[in-house]
Amino acid sequence: MLSDDFDREVSGLRVSLTDRCNFDCVYCHNEGLGDTRGPLDPSDAEMRTDTVVQTLEVAAEFGIDSVKFTGGEPMLRRDLEEVVRRTPDSMTTSLTTNGTFLPGRADALREAGLSRVNISQDTLDPDAFRELTQSGAYESVIDGVDAALDAGLVPVKLNMVVFEQTAGYVPEMVDRVANTDGLRLQLIEYMPEIAGHPEWAIDIDRVHDWLDEQAARVEHREMHDRRRYHIDGDSDEGLVEIVDPVGNHDFCANCHRVRVTHDGHLKGCLNRHDDHRPLGKTKAEMRETFRETVANRVPYYGEYLVEEDGEWTVNEAYLDGAAD
Ligand SMILES: Nc1nc2c(ncn2[C@@H]2O[C@H](COP(=O)(O)OP(=O)(O)OP(=O)(O)O)[C@@H](O)[C@H]2O)c(=O)[nH]1
Ligand SMILES: C[S@@+](CC[C@H](N)C(=O)[O-])C[C@H]1O[C@@H](n2cnc3c(N)ncnc32)[C@H](O)[C@@H]1O
Ligand code: SF4
Numbered sequence: 001m002l003s004d005d006f007d008r009e010v011s012g013l014r015v016s017l018t019d020r021c022n023f024d025c026v027y028c029h030n031e032g033l034g035d036t037r038g039p040l041d042p043s044d045a046e047m048r049t050d051t052v053v054q055t056l057e058v059a060a061e062f063g064i065d066s067v068k069f070t071g072g073e074p075m076l077r078r079d080l081e082e083v084v085r086r087t088p089d090s091m092t093t094s095l096t097t098n099g100t101f102l103p104g105r106a107d108a109l110r111e112a113g114l115s116r117v118n119i120s121q122d123t124l125d126p127d128a129f130r131e132l133t134q135s136g137a138y139e140s141v142i143d144g145v146d147a148a149l150d151a152g153l154v155p156v157k158l159n160m161v162v163f164e165q166t167a168g169y170v171p172e173m174v175d176r177v178a179n180t181d182g183l184r185l186q187l188i189e190y191m192p193e194i195a196g197h198p199e200w201a202i203d204i205d206r207v208h209d210w211l212d213e214q215a216a217r218v219e220h221r222e223m224h225d226r227r228r229y230h231i232d233g234d235s236d237e238g239l240v241e242i243v244d245p246v247g248n249h250d251f252c253a254n255c256h257r258v259r260v261t262h263d264g265h266l267k268g269c270l271n272r273h274d275d276h277r278p279l280g281k282t283k284a285e286m287r288e289t290f291r292e293t294v295a296n297r298v299p300y301y302g303e304y305l306v307e308e309d310g311e312w313t314v315n316e317a318y319l320d321g322a323a324d
């Protein structure tokens with residue numbers, strides 16, 4: 001397994017299959033790839049199926065044992081089932097999607113070997129949903145959640161971005177997963193680093209404190225040191241996890257993932273734009289890109305950014321590409 005200079009072994013790969021999307025969420029960071037708006041047709045810049053599969057095969061050689069397909073909206077890729085089918089057996093596969101295309105395709109994805117899905121849903125209020133996603137597809141998302149549960153793509157994790165506009169919906173979302181078998185909730189701290197609007201952020205500790213009071217049990221997940229709350233209800237699990245990366249050096253110190261962009265670059269950190277390396281064409285080139293990317297990987301908060309007088313500033317060691 002590849003490891004960086006901060007003893008972080010790389011066990012996971014996140015592949016952005018496209019930067020296109022049928023939604024236009026007001027908060028979208030698009031995994032650091034820029035705007036999702038634009039034509040929905042496949043673009044020439046996107047990796048071809050064979051390139052994606054070759055990348056996965058190289059990742060598997062390095063002992064990477066899980067892959068997350070994301071985007072943009074990864075279900076806009078018509079070859080998604082094929083990509084999943086051709087993923088090496090040593091890797092578990094999961095998908096993060098807005099859910100709209102799951103009705104009608106969830107079974108095929110399951111048959112292709114997909115293990116589970118995360119579906120973005122910030123509210124149970126259709127009007128608020130329309131405003132947040134700048135789309136009117138609430139019913140398709142609800143149907144998508146049902147389709148994923150029926151297909152056995154479990155646990156189905158609902159991804160809710162928590163910020164000023166959504167914080168009031170946290171209790172109803174917690175209630176939903178506490179009372180529905182197969183569902184989990186991920187409360188994702190709003191990340192302004194790429195999306196802008198720092199004034200939308202709320203103090204995520206308030207959500208931790210509130211959940212602490214509700215929970216029967218609290219545990220830590222190894223990945224990112226994320227905290228998990230078990231909430232009593234009718235469901236067999238009732239699990240709520242907080243994803244709180246902003247300004248959190250413990251989260252970055254436990255980050256074990258590298259990322260592939262839709263246009264075939266490897267990058268070591270979601271928040272950075274200065275660490276993209278072209279994957280290369282042959283497997284030998286790809287292997288070298290993995291080695292170089294991991295060798296230059298650094299925790300974003302605490303190393304790439306350092307805290308001075310309460311402000312995060314870029315560590316001088318990494319200015320002018322000194323990291324490369
Ligand atoms: N800064 C940062 N944010 C992350 C990272 N991983 C996930 N996130 C945030 O969490 C969001 C949802 O992530 P998902 O794609 O659903 O995956 P996940 O929750 O990390 O993965 P699983 O729980 O294993 O399914 C991302 O879009 C980011 O906003 C990370 O490594 N760094
Ligand atoms: C960029 S989307 C890509 C996959 C798919 N289109 C979806 O929405 O699930 C991946 C995840 O990032 C989350 N996300 C987007 N912008 C964010 C932001 N500024 N802060 C925190 N999470 C964000 C979304 O809620 C979603 O769960
Ligand atoms: S559905 Fe996902 S990729 Fe599309 S705009 Fe929303 S968060 Fe971004």
Ligand code: SF4
Pocket residue numbers: 224245251252253255256268269270271298299300301
């Ligand atoms: S190092 Fe980058 S990708 Fe990893 S947790 Fe920190 S911000 Fe996220």
